[in-house]
Amino acid sequence: MAKTAKLYRMVMDTHVCPYGIKSKSLLESEGFEVEDHHLTTREQTDAFKAEHSVETTPQTFIDGERIGGYDALREKFGKSVKDPDATSYRPVLAVFAVAAALAVSLSIGLLDGLTIRTVEWFVAFSMAMLAMLKLQDVEQFSTMFVGYDLLGRRFVPYAYAYPYLEALAAVLMAGRLFPWLSIPIALFIGTVGAVSVFYAVYVQKREIKCACVGGGSNVPLGFVSLTENLAMIAMGIWMLLRAAL
Structure with a gap:
């Protein structure tokens, strides 16, 4: 029946x-x-x-x-039901996965193999996509951002400028354009971000949400957020060394 x-x-x-x-x-x-x-x-x-x-x-x-x-x-039917308040790294991991796929695809298609350019593109594409998510609602992003960013807390306009700075650095780094501009931006926002995340998570031991994929996300502030900022710093240092050679 x-x-x-x-x-x-x-x-x-x-x-x-x-x-x-x-x-x-x-x-x-x-x-x-x-x-x-x-x-x-x-x-x-x-x-x-x-x-x-x-x-x-x-x-x-x-x-x-x-x-x-x-x-x-x-x-x-025994299927999972999403908790709207649950935290998840899925949004930022999705960004990293797509950025990596794009970088690898371009490297194979245009450069005939993986090179240091692949890593550069991966970091630049990740930064660009994360900036794009923040730019969808800068007001909401800034509200969450000032909750833990040390500079944003003291100088609120920085919270509004951050997504634009990240996007600008990403676009320039993807094409290796104007390193005199992209390198200082990446080093500055990456360093401030890394210090802020480390202080909030590992010193204050706060359990809060990260604004890295926009103000409406449920991504927890932690290791992945710290890695994002460290990658920006590493990219800035690499491009600085490359420009000096």
């Missing part, structure tokens, strides 16, 4: 509930035949919520039992 489930979800001309779509897909992947009931008006949706004493849709019923929304459905 086929397993069946009843799903009630919002499907309107101006709004189709994404969690309703995901609930239907999840049920089907678990082998259920879905009785898909569309709530096509606000009045219909409000009446459904009042009837079943629920505050949200979609709602799934299996064998007459109300399971709940999408997260509840995932829990029923």
Whole structure:
């Protein structure tokens, strides 16, 4: 006998509930035949919520039992449910992974192999992507940034300027352009950042979120954040030595 489930979800001309779509897909992947009931008006949706004493849709019923929304459905099938307050290194690791892939691809395609240029591109691309994420909402970034950056705390305009400085240094370093400008920027923001992270995490032993991928992230301030700044310092020193040779 086929397993069946009843799903009630919002499907309107101006709004189709994404969690309703995901609930239907999840049920089907678990082998259920879905009785898909569309709530096509606000009045219909409000009446459904009042009837079943629920505050949200979609709602799934299996064998007459109300399971709940999408997260509840995932829990029923033994799947993980994301904690919105949980910290994760996934955003910054994703940046590093894509930057590395780009650097390797360009090196193989343009240079016929991996060279020191690959490492330069990796650091520059990582800096550029991290800066881009910060620039999406500079106000939110600066609010989180001043919570632990020693210079940003004392001179707030630096918190607003930081993403632009990081982006400028990254773009110039990627093309080895204007080293007289890119090197001091990288060394300065990298050093201040490294000292700030080390002080907050290893001296004060604070457990706070890092603004490295923007102000709305749940990346914990720690070793990865410190590594980002140390990489900027190393890049600046390398380019300084290279320019001196």
